[in-house]
Amino acid sequence: MENFIKANLIRSDLVEIDRQLSNGFRHDMSTMLLVKQALLTITNLVDFELSVRLLYKKHPQLSEQYKENAKSYDFSKYLRNKFVGHIKPELIMKAIEWKPELSYSLNSVNDQKMMYVFNLFVLETAINSYVAQDGKHKIFESETDLVYPPDFERFLMYLETIIRSAIKFLDELCTALGETIDIPTHQEQKLEHWQKAGETTFEFIKK
Template sequence: MTKDKYQISTKAQYINLLLLKDDLEYFDRVLSGVISGPENWLAKLRATRSVFLTLNNVKDAVDRIQLRGEDEFIAKTRKLRKDLIFANHFRNRGIGHLNDTLLKRAVQWSPQIFYESSKDNLVFQVIEAQRAIIESCINSFIDKDGVQKVFGTEIDLMYPPNAKEFFSYLSEMVNSAIDWLSEGTSILLDSIDPHSDEEIQELAAIAGQTNFDLNADSDLEFSVEEMRKKFSYAMEALEQQGAKPEILEFLRDRIQI
């Protein structure tokens, strides 16, 4: 048996896009929520950093997975690939890992984190630290002339026009990615053959051969004879453990190999 028979790669790609879509839809709900106090604001800042990690994973999928679609879908793919370069910058400095230089610039940018009056206010410090990292990631995405590539100016999320512009942009990017993922999952699902009930024994055998050593191959060869042997051994073990005859008979009738 080959990987193509079981469509392992196609199904893996489908799960990849399905989970990315689910993550983005969750983050979109959080980011769209009304801010009614410090906890809501902190939740939005956390979601902002986290959504960029997911968006970067979308970028990886867009770059790696080849999908055949209509011209409009191809155009969306090209635009999204370009737009998500910003997500890659953000992920590499402010969420996938915290870049040391960026951390120092965030401290320089946000002295209020260390005000005497707030030294015992942990919630305030966390909020301001989250904001400082986000703003530093945004403001360090610059061209050769030092101009911010997306907004053309430095962003301060405490300045309402800046906050509105950034979160509107982020919402548009998230929803563009969700739209692409919706089409992508549909394209992949159309190419996947659903399993029939008659295939359950073969698929169960293949599932049992899953190798979770990710540095080695996983066995996708199916043998009826090997399956019969394993079933016979299993029935013998059940008999030795004192399984009731009617249960053994039920299994023999149910699992006909």
């Protein structure tokens, strides 16, 4: 039941992110937060997928479906780890080197429109740092300049692909997980569940 609920939580986040991004990308902080949430949610999927692999024996199509996009999901996790979940000092230093404009815009940090640009440049730096030992980018075929429309569209296409493929995977995963549990109806409510709820004590949830 826990995995069923968790899968649906991740799925519902992605469905809402997809809905909002489908209305058009606005170059502002609210949309940048959607991008960050998308990267975070895909990372939650990557971590969660490890715990449901026993299902692949009965549902091998799920494994194949995930593998098709695994590299793209791993890229999303990389961006989350460097740019969203943790803002790595090394990333900021590289962004300042890559985009000297940042140094000359420090007096504008109270301007949300300018902070969207700061975020865009730091995201761009994180994207460009995802390289193999030979310096070649692991996902895109060239360096990314998010101010250059074709490169920006390429990144949006990447986002759309990972979000929608993840939703499709989670649709099937939720169905498979639902087969493993008994889902009670409202007519089957049991008093002991509410009695147990009244006896609940909360403890700090460790990492």
